[in-house]
Amino acid sequence: MLHAFVRDEGLLRWARELDGAADPLPDSTVWIDLLSPTPEELARVEALVGTPLPTREQMAEIEESSRLRLVGGAVHMTVMVLVWADTDRPRIAEVSFVLVGGRLVTIHHIDPQPFLAFRRTLSHRSIPCTGAEAVLAYLVDAVVERTAGVLRRVGLELDTMSSRAFRGRTLRPRGETRGDSRSLRRIGHTGHLIGKAHVSLASLQRMLDFLSRNDGRMGGWSGSKATRRWARATLQDVTGLDEYATFLSSKVSLLLDTTLGRINVEQNEIVKIVSVITVLLFPPTLVATIYGMNFTDMPEKDWMYGYPMALLLMALSAVLPMIFVKLRRWL
Template structure:
């Protein structure tokens, strides 16, 4: 699907005819493009659109390179589906002096958010770098929102695990906690992966002034890129902190599970110890020897029962006094 935008004054407007006026667009977005759509964009802007296989290459030379006067930058960008599940996929930003072309095979919500925001606010987009930085800022804002949401969920999870009002949880409750911790780690890992590719991408833009002269990067634009780079690095620190918290919650949950298992084993051990003396007494008087003095006593049977009760109650009281139960 092709979605093209033009700059009207200080705002971004969507082209009504996406195919006939591509040459006027300042931003062309290709989402899961067909071969015909790729050919139309290539004919309009004079570049080769990278294939899906090219976008999935992880080498730096495959993610950042120059070709035919265009700068090709590939980053991992997160997307949220209808069920609020986080996915991640490569997005290639083809930066030309007068326009930006983006290629992706998933649906990042930050792209639509940037288009809507730029259509309602004064955001001068005069060239490809302006569109690139505006779009990257929207992507970084989305990552910040995800990290903030995960931070709140981790706080709730921490309170449920360590709160003073926490009741004894069943095994299913602890399994649910482990599942939520696994989801938090997955989201944090995807956000951190996206930030890692973005810091490399934006760092390249701010590294060498001479190498980007064809892109017409003004000093104000370079300052904007440096500010964005600082924001990305700050978010990476937040993601690292949350990763440590996720690991701590995982260790704590496993510790709680071990304590719960130890409590169960302790109960069985105490029960076995309490019933051991009565079992010994019953075993002794269950012997079939002819000469056992107590067998002829009138009160022998009540005495044996009493010994068994006393021998069971005394250990139980000792355990209660020692607060082992």
């Protein structure tokens, strides 16, 4: 799917009439957004920008030299963007930015939420635009802000889970259910989400560092001073977010250890209670077993008070050990 955006009197406008057409794209096109592009759409864009665009296989490469490179006069930058963060299946999507000839081409096979929000904004109104580098800055800032929002939400969720894990008695009161298995799933999902965010922030750091020091001495595209200044400022924000993600990862580890420790303590308490109850029930069981034998020569068999005496003996054999356990504070 191809989305074309043109610059019209200093404003960025979505040229919907160009999206599904087969005609060549006009020279006023500033931003071309390709979502799961077809070979025909790729050829159409390549004819406008005059340079090959990265394929899906090239976007999936993990070497930094493949993700950040200069091809002729074009700058190819591929970053990992966190998508589907509000679902139970967050993942990382490759997004390629190609700056060439005063135009920006973005290629992705999963639509990140910042891109979708930006297109929705442009569908209702045009916004001021100085060029392709300004569009790049807007998109990257939106991705960073989206990742920051996810980390803020994760931080609040971890605070809530921590307050529940570190308060109260070891054993839950009667009628209280904590759902340890559900807590473990939530902790695991949170750790998985933080890991995805860390991967995204690391790739953004490398791209912003590349843009902040690209001054034309690398034999290719030379960004403006405003773009390098923006890249340096945004790099500080991304570095801070990455450090915060590392802090949240350590918090997840602590919370996981605490939850597993509580579960282990509760299991030990339950085993101890069952063991003590078993010991308490052993003496009356022994008495009942003895007097339940059917031997002919038993002194108490014909005794008038034998049955009440056996009941009393069983009661005493249960109460006296219980008093002993209470005095020793085993329960």
